[in-house]
Structures are given as structure tokens and as C-alpha cells.
Amino acid sequence: MITKLSTKEKNNFNLLNKFSYEDIGNDHLYTGLKTPLKDNAFSISDTEKKEKIAFLFREIMDVMGLDLNDDSLKGTPQRVAKMYIDEIYSGLNPKNKPKIALFDNKYNYNQMLIEKNITFYSNCEHHFVPIIGKAHVAYISSGKVIGLSKLNRIVQYYAKRPQVQERLTNQIAEDLKNILQTESVAVIIDAKHLCVSSRGIKDDTSETITSYYGGEFKTPSKINELLNHLNN
Numbered sequence: 001m002i003t004k005l006s007t008k009e010k011n012n013f014n015l016l017n018k019f020s021y022e023d024i025g026n027d028h029l030y031t032g033l034k035t036p037l038k039d040n041a042f043s044i045s046d047t048e049k050k051e052k053i054a055f056l057f058r059e060i061m062d063v064m065g066l067d068l069n070d071d072s073l074k075g076t077p078q079r080v081a082k083m084y085i086d087e088i089y090s091g092l093n094p095k096n097k098p099k100i101a102l103f104d105n106k107y108n109y110n111q112m113l114i115e116k117n118i119t120f121y122s123n124c125e126h127h128f129v130p131i132i133g134k135a136h137v138a139y140i141s142s143g144k145v146i147g148l149s150k151l152n153r154i155v156q157y158y159a160k161r162p163q164v165q166e167r168l169t170n171q172i173a174e175d176l177k178n179i180l181q182t183e184s185v186a187v188i189i190d191a192k193h194l195c196v197s198s199r200g201i202k203d204d205t206s207e208t209i210t211s212y213y214g215g216e217f218k219t220p221s222k223i224n225e226l227l228n229h230l231n232n
């Protein structure tokens with residue numbers, strides 16, 4: 001419980017439904033569909049970002065008392081910076097969004113298409129430690145189809161951001177609905193959060209499941225059909 005708050009903090013506190021920033025992080029709450037980015041998030045180049053991150057990460061390591069003259073640690077700040085921008089957080093930058101070509105559904109396949117067990121690695125935005133999981137993505141064509149590998153690429157793009165699982169689920173679903181021009185999209189994510197297993201409550205067995213059912217997937221029969229395929 002927070003006792004002394006400034007007016008600004010009080011206003012924020014009310015806006016956040018009386019949750020403190022601590023509560024939000026600890027309970028893995030999230031604040032909206034859009035990844036919270038600054039307006040000028042991409043005003044500097046990736047090269048400049050990597051230089052800054054390397055400098056700042058070196059500071060963190062130094063504060064922790066690590067000897068940056070050690071041969072093994074020397075290159076770590078640059079490695080972390082490169083990994084952040086080019087790999088694990090590359091999905092923050094819209095320029096890295098996969099290019100998706102839409103095709104006409106020539107074969108008139110009008111049943112559900114499911115891409116299951118898409119393995120992804122993301123990172124929790126509250127602790128910056130990994131979220132490891134599987135995404136199952138399905139859609140019913142409204143006349144347009146995309147390449148199967150693109151479903152995988154869309155999952156990977158949104159996973160490569162600081163994330164919370166609910167947002168990841170909904171961002172994938174919203175993008176697929178836009179691309180495929182249909183509401184009939186389903187996304188189910190089953191993931192393990194290392195901030196839950198390796199620290200905090202240290203629960204190594206729990207998994208978090210989130211789902212999105214749109215359009216025709218809102219009917220119990222379609223949900224059943226989907227879940228049957230996933231469980232086979």
C-alpha cells in the first residue's frame with residue numbers, strides 16, 4: 001500500500017483503478033491493446049540505439065560490481081544491445097513487420113485452417129525475462145488466404161516486444177483480422193513466464209493460457225471443433 005503520493009501520482013493511481021505501479025508489475029496486469037511506445041520511438045537509428053544501450057548496460061554491469069575488463073564480460077554490453085534491437089525486441093519497430101501477400105481462396109476451402117504449436121520466445125514487460133510458449137492460430141477464410149509460414153511470422157513479430165500475454169494474444173488476433181479481412185480468427189496461447197517460475201512466487205509448474213475467439217469462432221460448435229483439433 002502506498003501512503004504518501006504526490007498529486008500527479010494520485011491522479012495516476014486513480015487512472016490505474018487504484019493499482020500501484022508495483023501491483024501492475026507484480027500481478028502482470030496490462031494497460032491496453034497497443035504497446036506503449038513514445039511518439040518519437042523511432043526518431044534515432046538502430047545504430048544509435050545500440051550504442052546507447054551498450055553504454056547504459058555497461059553502467060548497469062559496472063554498478064553491480066562486475067569487472068568489465070574481464071575478457072568474458074568485455075563484449076557483453078554490445079552483445080546485449082545488438083540482441084535487444086536486432087532480435088528479441090525487433091518487433092517494436094514497424095519496419096520489421098512481415099510483408100504479407102494475400103491470395104484469393106481459389107480452392108474454396110471454407111473450413112477452419114489451424115496452425116498449431118507455433119513456438120515463440122517473448123519477454124515480460126514487467127521484468128524483462130522470458131515468456132516461452134506455443135501459439136495456436138486459426139482462421140476461416142472470407143475469400144482471402146495467406147501463406148502458412150506467415151501465420152508463424154506474425155506470431156514471432158508480436159512476440160519480439162516487451163509483452164504481456166493478453167496483449168500478445170490480442171495483437172496477433174487484430175492483425176490477422178485486418179490482413180485476412182475477416183472477424184473469424186482464433187488465437188490461443190499457452191505460455192510459461194520465467195518471472196513467475198524463476199523468481200517471485202517461483203512456481204515452476206503453472207502455465208498461462210489466453211484466448212481470442214472472433215466471428216464464427218464465437219459459437220460453441222466452432223470452439224469445440226478447434227479444441228478437438230488442438231488436442232489431437
Ligand SMILES: [Zn+2]
Nearest residue numbers: 124126127195
Ligand atoms: Zn513479469
